[in-house]
Amino acid sequence: MRYGALSDIRVVDLTHFIAGPYATKLLADYGAEVIKVEPPRGEGGRKLGPFRANGGHQPDRGGLFAYLNTNKLGITLNLKERAGRDAILRLLNDADLMVENFAPGTLAKLGLPAEELLAKFPKLSIVSISNFGQDGPDRDAVLNDLTLFARGGWTYPVGEVDREPLTPPGSLAQYMGGLFGAIAAMQAVLGRKLSNHPGQHIDISLLEATVATMIYETVTFQYVGVTRERAGKRFAVGPFLIVTLKCRDGYAGLQCVTDKQFEALCGLMDHPELVRDARFATALQRMVNNDALLKIVEEFFLQHDRAWLYREGQARAIPMVPIPSVAEVLEWEQTKVRGFFETIDDPELGGIRIPGASLRFSSHRPAPARPAPRLGEHNRDILEARLGLRLSEATV
Amino acid sequence: MTTILNRKIRVLDLSMGWAGPLLGAMLAEMGAEVIKVEDTQFFDWWRGSLSVAPPEMQPIERAPTFNTVNRGKLGVTLDLNHPRGIELVKRLVATADVLVENYSPGVMKRFGLDWEVLQPLNPRLIMISMPSFGYGGPETESRGYGNTVEAMAGVTGLTRYHDAEQPYTLSNALGDPTSGLTGTFGVLAALNERESTGKGQWIELAQVEGVIPFLAGPIIEYQLTGQVPRPQGNRNREYAPHGIYRCAGENAFIAIAAATEDQWSALASALNLSSDARFASAVSRKQNEDALDAELNRVFSALSLEDALARLQPAGVYAAPVNSAAAVLGDAQISDRGYFVAVDRAVVGTHLYPGAVPRFSQTPLKADDPAPLLGEHNGDVFRRLLGMTEAELAELEAAGIIGTAPRQYSKAS
Numbered sequence: 020m021r022y023g024a025l026s027d028i029r030v031v032d033l034t035h036f037i038a039g040p041y042a043t044k045l046l047a048d049y050g051a052e053v054i055k056v057e058p059p060r061g062e063g064g065r066k067l068g069p070f071r072a073n074g075g076h077q078p079d080r081g082g083l084f085a086y087l088n089t090n091k092l093g094i095t096l097n098l099k100e101r102a103g104r105d106a107i108l109r110l111l112n113d114a115d116l117m118v119e120n121f122a123p124g125t126l127a128k129l130g131l132p133a134e135e136l137l138a139k140f141p142k143l144s145i146v147s148i149s150n151f152g153q154d155g156p157d158r159d160a161v162l163n164d165l166t167l168f169a170r171g172g173w174t175y176p177v178g179e180v181d182r183e184p185l186t187p188p189g190s191l192a193q194y195m196g197g198l199f200g201a202i203a204a205m206q207a208v209l210g211r212k213l214s215n216h217p218g219q220h221i222d223i224s225l226l227e228a229t230v231a232t233m234i235y236e237t238v239t240f241q242y243v244g245v246t247r248e249r250a251g252k253r254f255a256v257g258p259f260l261i262v263t264l265k266c267r268d269g270y271a272g273l274q275c276v277t278d279k280q281f282e283a284l285c286g287l288m289d290h291p292e293l294v295r296d297a298r299f300a301t302a303l304q305r306m307v308n309n310d311a312l313l314k315i316v317e318e319f320f321l322q323h324d325r326a327w328l329y330r331e332g333q334a335r336a337i338p339m340v341p342i343p344s345v346a347e348v349l350e351w352e353q354t355k356v357r358g359f360f361e362t363i364d365d366p367e368l369g370g371i372r373i374p375g376a377s378l379r380f381s382s383h384r385p386a387p388a389r390p391a392p393r394l395g396e397h398n399r400d401i402l403e404a405r406l407g408l409r410l411s412e413a414t415v
Numbered sequence: 416m417t418t419i420l421n422r423k424i425r426v427l428d429l430s431m432g433w434a435g436p437l438l439g440a441m442l443a444e445m446g447a448e449v450i451k452v453e454d455t456q457f458f459d460w461w462r463g464s465l466s467v468a469p470p471e472m473q474p475i476e477r478a479p480t481f482n483t484v485n486r487g488k489l490g491v492t493l494d495l496n497h498p499r500g501i502e503l504v505k506r507l508v509a510t511a512d513v514l515v516e517n518y519s520p521g522v523m524k525r526f527g528l529d530w531e532v533l534q535p536l537n538p539r540l541i542m543i544s545m546p547s548f549g550y551g552g553p554e555t556e557s558r559g560y561g562n563t564v565e566a567m568a569g570v571t572g573l574t575r576y577h578d579a580e581q582p583y584t585l586s587n588a589l590g591d592p593t594s595g596l597t598g599t600f601g602v603l604a605a606l607n608e609r610e611s612t613g614k615g616q617w618i619e620l621a622q623v624e625g626v627i628p629f630l631a632g633p634i635i636e637y638q639l640t641g642q643v644p645r646p647q648g649n650r651n652r653e654y655a656p657h658g659i660y661r662c663a664g665e666n667a668f669i670a671i672a673a674a675t676e677d678q679w680s681a682l683a684s685a686l687n688l689s690s691d692a693r694f695a696s697a698v699s700r701k702q703n704e705d706a707l708d709a710e711l712n713r714v715f716s717a718l719s720l721e722d723a724l725a726r727l728q729p730a731g732v733y734a735a736p737v738n739s740a741a742a743v744l745g746d747a748q749i750s751d752r753g754y755f756v757a758v759d760r761a762v763v764g765t766h767l768y769p770g771a772v773p774r775f776s777q778t779p780l781k782a783d784d785p786a787p788l789l790g791e792h793n794g795d796v797f798r799r800l801l802g803m804t805e806a807e808l809a810e811l812e813a814a815g816i817i818g819t820a821p822r823q824y825s826k827a828s
Contacts, residue, residue: 022604023608024604024605024607024608025604025607025608027607027611028607041628045600049604067632068632068636069632069635069636069639069640070639071639071640072639072640072641072642082631082632082635082636082638082639083631083632083635085635086631086632086635087631137776146773151748152748152752152774154751154752155747155748155751155752156747156748156751157728157747157748158748160728161731161732161733162733162735163672163674163733165649165651165657165658165659165670165672165733165735166670166671166672166733166734166735167735168670169659169668169670169735169736169737169738170670170735170736170738170743170746171738171743172586172738172739172740172742172743173585173586173587174586174659174670174737175586175668175737175738175739175740175742176586177574177583177584177585177586178576178583179576182576183649183658183659183660183661183668184659184668184737185574185575185576185583185648185649185659186648186649186659186670187570187574187585187586188570188573188574188646188647189573189629189630189632189633190629190632191570191585191589191629194593194628194629195592195593195596198593198596198597198600199596199772199773201600202441202596202599202600202603202773203772203773203775205600205603205604205606205607206419206445206603206773206775206780207419207775208607209419209420209445209603209606209607210419210420210445210775210778212607212610213419213420213421213423213424213606213610214417214418214419214420214421214423214778216417216419216777216778217777219775219776219777219778220775220776221773221774221775221776222773222774222776223772223773223774224752224754224772226748226749227749227752227754227769227770227772228772230743230749230754230769231592231769231770231772232587232592232593232596233586233587233743234433234480234483234484234587234592234769235480235586235587235588236586236739236740236743237740237743237744237755237767237768237769238479238480238482238483238766238767238768238769239479239480239740240739240740240741240744241479241744241766241767242477242479242763242766243479246739246740246741247586247740248666252581252583254562254584254586261562261584262584263566263571263581263582263583263584265580265581270572270580270581270582272562272563272566272571272584274560274562274563276560301466302464302466303467333556333557333558336558337558338558338559338560338563339563340559340563340566340567341566342566342571342572342582343566343567343569343572344569344572344643345569345572345573345630345633345634345637345643345644346637346643347569348567348568348569348627348630348634349634349637349638351567352552352553353548353549353552353553353554353623354552354624354627356551356552356553357549357551357552357621357624359621359624359627368639371635371638371639372634372638373631373634373635374624374627374628374630374631374634375624377597377620377621377624377625377627377628378597378598378600378601378604378618378619378620379618379619379620380601380604380605380608380616380618381530381616381617381618381619382605382608382612382614382616
């Protein structure tokens, strides 16, 4: 879906893979004109998949690319060629933002150092997203999802007590980095509009974005001197019960934090006497006797279905949830009624349902999303018609 | 110091917990004037419980998480269950640019503070609401927290070891920071739009819909292949090794991966692995992954984490410590860039807090102002913005509409 809040903003997008494209996707989905510039053979994100099983021909994009690049215009330029760089400079002339997530130092190597671009184009701000930031001893080290989660502190408290810690799934922290990128882009634009600040270079480290979104531990550790350790199926051992438990037809989650919720849970379990049980009467006692409490709740969950637990929990204001698969999320009545997933007719992958706009603005009715661009799809519109360039095959 | 917003934007933050308050704190970092409005009885639940310590210990001023996500704000109190408290919120709304709330659907309406009421008071107002599952749909009234939102978005179901069924909740209540950041972006986009239209608007962010996009990959994979993606745990679907291994010493774990042949050779030579036909090619390493993991566990169990990292990181292998909180604070890259900032906060003293993530070349974000004490800025805010006199302030305090101590204390005495 596409909203119009950013329709006056122009973005030159040099990003690839996930974090950078998610940042510029947010800008594009809310109305900015985003011109995605790819090398002539396409950016690496096109190959990330997922692809159709037995799909026959190799499409020029996988499903993730199709999602991360909706509402963008796509052109190709070889930035190692002078003519390619000149074309970028022409585009920057009209741009409010340039977003990139090359390895640090790459822009300068390409002859497009940030300081020079800022000096040349006073309106322009540049958002750089990188693994570790633009400086520091590990600036040039390699990083992937597994090591990013681990180093940023998300992994340490998760998993069985007697096993190795368990990493979070997928590329969640890269999306966080993308969110920070989109925020920084808007901060720069508003600084210019509201306070007349010049264009700026903004440096975003994925590692710091990961640490920033894991605040429980770093500050709490300093206050109380204790590190949260792995607590198995429990979120932590504390004056609450936050846990994922086996039930009759799968797994369900429970978040029992307040006295009121505990009382309601005891009622639901048909054990109202537990509220006055000396082991559980206060939050502090529930922490000390957390194992005993867990055992009681575990047995209760085993006797019931996910749907029953969810319904009965909600009726008593106890947050209990089924643990759905992504297939169930896609078919969840709530997302259907709200029209959250949007079907796009992707020119390569066909009709697929993608997550729609998370933010709903009262000022606009959203327009349907434009599918991600085919490789070089808008070369003619942008490079030839708009800029009047005739580029050689070596350049596009 | 010059900031991005130079106090040109005023924000009323009626939210609690993490998601909404994070949004307010992000705007405060930019130099917005952010006024956190709390009820003296139903104060922000992230302050914790009064029952853990006697009043003179000020237990609700000692919550590390509250003190983190409310930095840079002014703090006022108002009795939101009293018509006079609601009236004062409305007068503040008339002076504000942005209102942030993350109550369950229906609560703002019960207060008489829903969008239909507030919008006519201030046509330039931007209001953002962040319910768990959204306004509309069968789950409108359902309860959710960061962890339950994370589960309903599908994240928990994907968080399992490769060889077991039990799912795990992530360590950071993913729904909260995701919503706080997504909401921040939304408010900034609406401020941009207001520059051309002159009008505010209402933004709705269902927290679960903020998290689902992070799973776009598996959601699309399910549609293209007809298979529900299988959780991989610490492994990678394509290649091995990719895992977390125990090193010598207590609670010392290393995360490593070797995606390419070059990385594998570098890893094998850095660890002095003897050549083994089972691990000779990418295909055979993946086929014999259990044996490979066993071998790596054997090798790492004899190495300290520091030694293992010193061998692998310079060799270009993916390698990282599984950092505890203390280790994150001491991480060389993080501290070299001065990421954590020292903040002196009343009652608790000086600690390091996570700094602002975007680093601006000209107008740095400001993350080193403390979180407010309960009602700390009542006098300043109500005098300056609403023109109240000392007599009016004293009268409101006597009537229990405003205050600096939890109302429970005055009831008890």
